[in-house]
Each structure stands twice: as structure tokens, then as C-alpha cells.
Amino acid sequence: MIGEPPLLIASDVDGTLIDDRERIPTVVRAAVRRAITAGTVFALSTGRPPRWIHPVLSQLALKPVCVCANGAIVYDAATDTMLDVQNLAPEALRAVADIAEEVLAPHGGAGFAVERAGESAWAPENELFLVSPNYVPAWFSEDNGMVPLDELIAQPAIKLLVRNEHLTSAQIFDLVAPRIPADLAHVTFSVPDGLIEVAAPGVTKARGVQFLASRIGAGPGDVVAFGDMPNDIEMLQWAGLGVAMANARPEVKAAADEVTLSNNEGGIAAVLERWF
Structure with missing residues (x-):
């Protein structure tokens, strides 16, 4: 568990941050904006490649460094730069x-x-x-x-x-x-x-989130992560607070520190409201 406000929030996209219409619910947008205003870094950590994250970020009016392709890319959305790329040979x-x-x-x-x-x-x-x-x-x-x-x-x-x-x-x-x-x-x-x-071997979202955390001097205990599918498991296990969504697969819930009471329509917001 994390007592102090987190330094980094890392969120999966599909099934977690966005709803079935690919929209970030209003209550979630508001909670994320409060966290950013308080100085916390927010980033996507997604299986999506970089070309698929800008429509999500545009809903937050935000261009952070994000984990893409399940950790194979760390991407700076503000400068359209691949900061780290891990290829399969x-x-x-x-x-x-x-x-x-x-x-x-x-x-x-x-x-x-x-x-x-x-x-x-x-x-x-x-x-x-x-x-x-x-x-x-x-x-x-x-x-x-x-x-x-x-x-x-x-x-x-x-x-x-x-x-x-x-x-x-x-x-x-x-x-x-x-x-x-x-x-x-x-x-x-x-x-x-x-x-x-x-x-590639060892390439997971956890690796990408560690990369992000190291850039701001944060450790696992400073990170809250949200996810719902098996590609989120390593990230949820690494983060100080790994949160599985209510709609997550059973193995993802088992790997998390806690499970939200509802899906993306308020699930993330309810957790972030503890600090923001």
C-alpha cells in the first residue's frame, strides 16, 4: 500500500482507462487532472503502439512519456520520440x-x-x-x-x-x-x-514503468498501476500499489494488491480520490 500521494500513476488503456466507446469517463478525467495538478506524473502503460495512444491522450490534453507495446517502447508523446526500443531479433x-x-x-x-x-x-x-x-x-x-x-x-x-x-x-x-x-x-x-x-525476453510493462519511474527518481513504493489483462500482471506486481479492475481476469486480480469495486466508470477515480 502507498500512504503518501504517488509520484507516478501508470494506467493500462483498453478495459481500464477507457470505456466501450473509447472515451475516458468524466470522473476519471477529473481525478487524473487533479493528480497532475498536484504534481504526480501520469502515463499510459499499454499494449497499443505509439500511433494508437494520441486519441486517448487528447482527451486529457496531455502528452507524457508512455509505455507502449507492452514495454517494448518507451515513447515521448510530446516530441514523438522513441526513447527506448526493445526488438525481437x-x-x-x-x-x-x-x-x-x-x-x-x-x-x-x-x-x-x-x-x-x-x-x-x-x-x-x-x-x-x-x-x-x-x-x-x-x-x-x-x-x-x-x-x-x-x-x-x-x-x-x-x-x-x-x-x-x-x-x-x-x-x-x-x-x-x-x-x-x-x-x-x-x-x-x-x-x-x-x-x-x-x-523480447524480459520485456513487459513492468520494465517500461521502471524506466519511467527512474526518470523521476521514483521507486516501486511511489507508483500506482492499473490494469485488467495478463499483459498487466508484471506491472501490477512491481508497483507499490497494483490495482486490478473489477472486470479483470482472475489471474490479474490474484496478482494485484486490490481490485476496484467497479469498472473504468469510476474504478480508477475511486482509488485516486484517496489522495487527490
Whole structure:
């Protein structure tokens, strides 16, 4: 638990900060603004790449340094600068793809996509997000690039997405993750519908939040973090106060220090109102 006001608030986005309309509820916006006015640093810590965070930040009239792509990128939204980038090497991408193809073959196979950091969040999407020909989109995108698998994994990437629309994300994770050594890659998921996310070894949101905390001289006991999905677990465990949302998966609630009584419509605000 944290007694004094936190120095850093790190919040997941989807299922945590925003509602089903991709809006930050009014009470949450107000609580975040009070915290910022009091001198606390607020940052997103999300699985989203940098190009997907500006519509969220615009609702707060804020451009902080944020953790993106599950910790693979630390991004300065004010200057459009990638402060830290952790890539999966091509040989690791190849090894993970081979394992996923083998394991998922009896279940309809696997499609793949990669996220690349690029030099700017505003770079063309077809340079940053590329898919293999058999990749079934998990969300609408008409501007991604499409290349053969061998070309897809021939360059470093911040994230490899493994997709199977016939299974849930948890089912894919349970099949694939045990086959991926920790020194090869880190495996997690942030949506329920047949998609796992693979990053470089040790790359999690916790790593990114530690990077942010070190910039302001903060330690775990100075940090409050909010999340709802397995890609938040390491962050919630590291923070002095890790808060799982009421809608969080059971394993996320088990990893947190506490669970909100409601979802994003007031869940974050109720916690922040202890100090702000």
C-alpha cells in the first residue's frame, strides 16, 4: 500500500482507462487532472503502439512519456520520440513462428503480424504493422502491409502477434507459451479473441514503468498501476500499489494488491480520490 500521494500513476488503456466507446469517463478525467495538478506524473502503460495512444491522450490534453507495446517502447508523446526500443531479433521471430505453427496446426493453424517501432508514431501504418497473407485481423485495419511470412520475420520487430480465430487467447497461450523458453521471448495476451503477443525476453510493462519511474527518481513504493489483462500482471506486481479492475481476469486480480469495486466508470477515480 502507498500512504503518501504517488509520484507516478501508470494506467493500462483498453478495459481500464477507457470505456466501450473509447472515451475516458468524466470522473476519471477529473481525478487524473487533479493528480497532475498536484504534481504526480501520469502515463499510459499499454499494449497499443505509439500511433494508437494520441486519441486517448487528447482527451486529457496531455502528452507524457508512455509505455507502449507492452514495454517494448518507451515513447515521448510530446516530441514523438522513441526513447527506448526493445526488438525481437529475426532469429527469435523465426523460432517462435515455427513453434506456433507446429502447435496450432491441429487447431486451424496460425497467422502472424509484426509491429515495428519506426522513427515516428505518424509513419505510414503499412511500414509499422505488417501481416502474413493468412492473418485474420483481430481489429479493423485497412492500411497495414501484407508480405510473405519469410519477409515478415526477416527484420527486427517490437512485437510478434500470433493469431488463431478458432481459439481464445487463453487457449493459444496455454498451447504456445510453455514451448517458448524465457530466454527466447516473453509471451502474453491483452485481448480475449484468439491473439497472443510475443516480445523480447524480459520485456513487459513492468520494465517500461521502471524506466519511467527512474526518470523521476521514483521507486516501486511511489507508483500506482492499473490494469485488467495478463499483459498487466508484471506491472501490477512491481508497483507499490497494483490495482486490478473489477472486470479483470482472475489471474490479474490474484496478482494485484486490490481490485476496484467497479469498472473504468469510476474504478480508477475511486482509488485516486484517496489522495487527490
